[in-house]
Amino acid sequence: MGEVTVVYILGISCYYHDSAAALIKDGIVVACSDEERFSRIKHDSSFPKKAIQFCLEKEGITSKDLDFVVFYEKPFIKFERILLTSLYYAPKSLSLFRESMKEWFFDKLWVKSHIISELKIPSQKLLFSEHHLSHAASSFYCSPFKESAVLSIDAVGEWTTTSWGIAKGNRLDLKEEIKFPNSLGLLYSAFTVFAGYEANEGEYKLMGLAPYGKAKYKKEISNLIDVKKDGSFSLKREYFSYQYDLTGVYTKKFKEVFGDRNVMPDKVIEYYADIAASIQSVFEDMLLKIVDYIYSKTTTPNICFAGGVALNSKANWLILKKTKFKNLYIQPSAGDSGGAIGAGLYIYHHVLGNNRSYMMDRVYFGTSNDNNEIEKFLLTKKISFVKSKNDKDLIDQTVDVLSRGKVVGWVQSQAEWGPRALGHRSILADPRFSYMRDIVNTKIKFREAFRPFAPSVIEERADEFFDLGPYKNQLPLRFMQLVVPVAKKKRDKLGAVTHVDGTARPQLVDKETNPLYHRLIHEFGLKTGVPVLLNTSFNLKGEPIVNTYEDAYKTFIKSGIDVLVLGKHIIKKSKK
Amino acid sequence: MKVFVSSLYTKLKVVVELFGFLLRRKLWWLVPLIVLILIIMTVISFGGATGLAPFIYPLF
Amino acid sequence: MKTYRQWKKIAKKIAGFQADVILFLIFFIVLCPLSLLFRKLSKNNSFKEQNVRIYWVKRKKTVHDITWARLQ
Numbered sequence: 001m002g003e004v005t006v007v008y009i010l011g012i013s014c015y016y017h018d019s020a021a022a023l024i025k026d027g028i029v030v031a032c033s034d035e036e037r038f039s040r041i042k043h044d045s046s047f048p049k050k051a052i053q054f055c056l057e058k059e060g061i062t063s064k065d066l067d068f069v070v071f072y073e074k075p076f077i078k079f080e081r082i083l084l085t086s087l088y089y090a091p092k093s094l095s096l097f098r099e100s101m102k103e104w105f106f107d108k109l110w111v112k113s114h115i116i117s118e119l120k121i122p123s124q125k126l127l128f129s130e131h132h133l134s135h136a137a138s139s140f141y142c143s144p145f146k147e148s149a150v151l152s153i154d155a156v157g158e159w160t161t162t163s164w165g166i167a168k169g170n171r172l173d174l175k176e177e178i179k180f181p182n183s184l185g186l187l188y189s190a191f192t193v194f195a196g197y198e199a200n201e202g203e204y205k206l207m208g209l210a211p212y213g214k215a216k217y218k219k220e221i222s223n224l225i226d227v228k229k230d231g232s233f234s235l236k237r238e239y240f241s242y243q244y245d246l247t248g249v250y251t252k253k254f255k256e257v258f259g260d261r262n263v264m265p266d267k268v269i270e271y272y273a274d275i276a277a278s279i280q281s282v283f284e285d286m287l288l289k290i291v292d293y294i295y296s297k298t299t300t301p302n303i304c305f306a307g308g309v310a311l312n313s314k315a316n317w318l319i320l321k322k323t324k325f326k327n328l329y330i331q332p333s334a335g336d337s338g339g340a341i342g343a344g345l346y347i348y349h350h351v352l353g354n355n356r357s358y359m360m361d362r363v364y365f366g367t368s369n370d371n372n373e374i375e376k377f378l379l380t381k382k383i384s385f386v387k388s389k390n391d392k393d394l395i396d397q398t399v400d401v402l403s404r405g406k407v408v409g410w411v412q413s414q415a416e417w418g419p420r421a422l423g424h425r426s427i428l429a430d431p432r433f434s435y436m437r438d439i440v441n442t443k444i445k446f447r448e449a450f451r452p453f454a455p456s457v458i459e460e461r462a463d464e465f466f467d468l469g470p471y472k473n474q475l476p477l478r479f480m481q482l483v484v485p486v487a488k489k490k491r492d493k494l495g496a497v498t499h500v501d502g503t504a505r506p507q508l509v510d511k512e513t514n515p516l517y518h519r520l521i522h523e524f525g526l527k528t529g530v531p532v533l534l535n536t537s538f539n540l541k542g543e544p545i546v547n548t549y550e551d552a553y554k555t556f557i558k559s560g561i562d563v564l565v566l567g568k569h570i571i572k573k574s575k576k
Numbered sequence: 577m578k579v580f581v582s583s584l585y586t587k588l589k590v591v592v593e594l595f596g597f598l599l600r601r602k603l604w605w606l607v608p609l610i611v612l613i614l615i616i617m618t619v620i621s622f623g624g625a626t627g628l629a630p631f632i633y634p635l636f
Numbered sequence: 637m638k639t640y641r642q643w644k645k646i647a648k649k650i651a652g653f654q655a656d657v658i659l660f661l662i663f664f665i666v667l668c669p670l671s672l673l674f675r676k677l678s679k680n681n682s683f684k685e686q687n688v689r690i691y692w693v694k695r696k697k698t699v700h701d702i703t704w705a706r707l708q
Binding site: 590593594597609612613616617620621 | 651654658662666667670707708
């Protein structure tokens with residue numbers, strides 16, 4: 001009888017931000033995780049040793065069983081870009097040259113030898129994808145489409161900042177690109193820094209601030225860019241310094257136009273809100289022009305989107321509403337960590353020529369928590385808890401505390417892949433009253449007051465509460481990737497999750513992929529009339545989303561969360 | 577010792593690949609600069625790793 | 637052993653400082669003069685602002701096989 005051989009490919013992304021590892025078995029993602037979930041360092045960029053170990057242990061294999069290991073980009077090409085940039089902009093590029101040469105000569109140039117020595121694999125097994133190919137592949141090969149346009153936009157990969165292509169069957173070809181330093185991602189980051197936030201961290205804060213302002217400065221921002229009819233663009237070099245200066249992203253000329261930032265906007269300040277609204281509007285216009293151009297060059301109604309810029313969920317909705325594309329898929333972890341999956345899938349399908357059979361319609365790939373281990377932990381630490389008799393009992397108790405205005409930390413089953421908590425590592429609260437948003441923001445998350453929270457709603461009643469139009473079945477809605485209007489009649493019922501402009505970023509929860517969470521929301525709906533929950537990620541400011549039950553407990557006791565649900569176990573904060 | 581030799585061998589292979597890359601991309605004129613930085617960084621790295629860094633000053 | 641570890645910590649900091657100094661010197665002695673030539677002679681159009689009809693650049697058609705994938 002013939003032996004069926006299994007092909008294992010390990011994808012790795014690291015060294016810029018958001019390191020991750022992903023294990024692919026015969027073209028199916030069987031395990032993946034960000035390194036930060038294990039190291040507890042937010043946006044950890046170091047070599048993802050723990051994430052790799054997790055992936056291999058989950059599948060019960062060792063590195064000897066791997067057929068290939070794929071790194072998500074071409075390090076030499078990236079090094080070329082950095083060296084040539086330093087050269088071109090000398091002497092202004094001193095800081096870039098000095099810091100990057102130290103990083104590269106001490107560390108990044110040797111990624112091949114790191115991987116070989118860590119995993120003890122022969123060098124022939126180590127492969128390298130390209131950055132934007134990894135992004136594009138992470139979306140297309142996880143999508144339900146047989147054929148699709150693909151778009152990848154981020155700050156920068158090797159040289160490319162924006163690229164589009166066509167994918168069909170198991171083939172993916174990128175056709176055109178825009179190169180560094182012309183970057184939509186870095187343009188948005190420049191304004192993120194200007195508004196007082198950190199680049200690669202604060203972009204979604206700028207997006208959340210935008211609805212508080214008016215797009216008064218569109219003209220001024222448009223003057224910084226030359227945008228062609230086909231959506232291609234060039235940034236005017238005299239306004240930006242990110243290409244050569246590690247200490248600043250914009251120049252004196254930029255400050256002459258927009259002023260000198262000297263306050264951190266912890267509260268909404270009208271000017272920065274207007275700036276946020278303006279850059280969001282300019283960004284959306286540019287993105288839609290690019291998408292329209294791609295549509296004109298392809299014959300498919302489908303588009304797959306990835307890259308850090310695909311995290312802008314406000315703009316993503318407009319791709320469906322305002323362009324001719326009818327179907328959209330976005331890799332749930334659209335940033336660099338998704339590149340680990342894309343690198344592996346690109347090699348498996350495009351390079352090795354294997355057919356596709358996989359679709360990522362759920363994202364629960366991470367660490368799971370065993371109920372017996374949880375109980376042992378609680379007993380050892382002498383933590384008082386109540387163990388629910390069954391799922392119904394667990395849900396009844398949780399719904400009871402939620403409907404009484406308590407905040408619940410909810411930890412179930414396998415952790416989510418990507419930046420969103422989707423009901424397995426979540427903080428939950430009653431979405432009906434706007435004061436709940438203030439409670440969660442100030443007592444638990446310690447975030448800026450203007451930042452909205454997202455809702456989880458059961459799929460079958462989603463269009464009652466949100467204006468989804470014909471797009472209800474789009475997969476990005478399952479992963480909180482689209483900002484949509486809240487139905488006008490329901491805005492008063494969803495005070496804690498409706499943003500100031502009447503929108504929300506919902507998660508549509510389906511019974512099949514998330515039965516327990518679905519049931520929880522359904523039961524909450526039966527009790528209150530609103531089958532929606534406020535869902536935010538289970539972490540405090542500055543820390544990654546919790547991974548294990550120990551992480552969850554540590555965060556629980558440091559925060560204002562009232563009740564912690566760990567599997568079947570319910571722990572209430574003591575009145576002391 | 578075996579690990580050190582194996583790691584050194586892999587790193588040397590990376591250096592050879594890097595030069596091959598530079599030639600393919602018609603960046604042969606960068607080779608002297610990269611060789612210079614490589615040698616200096618290797619010496620510095622060796623000094624840092626072994627504790628000999630303070631004694632490297634006399635070399636310059 | 638403890639003293640050696642502490643000494644190595646100091647040595648590592650000194651190594652970092654040495655790297656800064658050496659790179660500073662290389663930057664001004666080697667890179668800056670090379671930069672003048674590079675800006676004049678380079679065919680790399682990415683850095684210069686151009687007056688073109690479109691900014692899309694067609695990607696080179698290369699076969700992506702295992703040999704391509706092995707290259708860094």
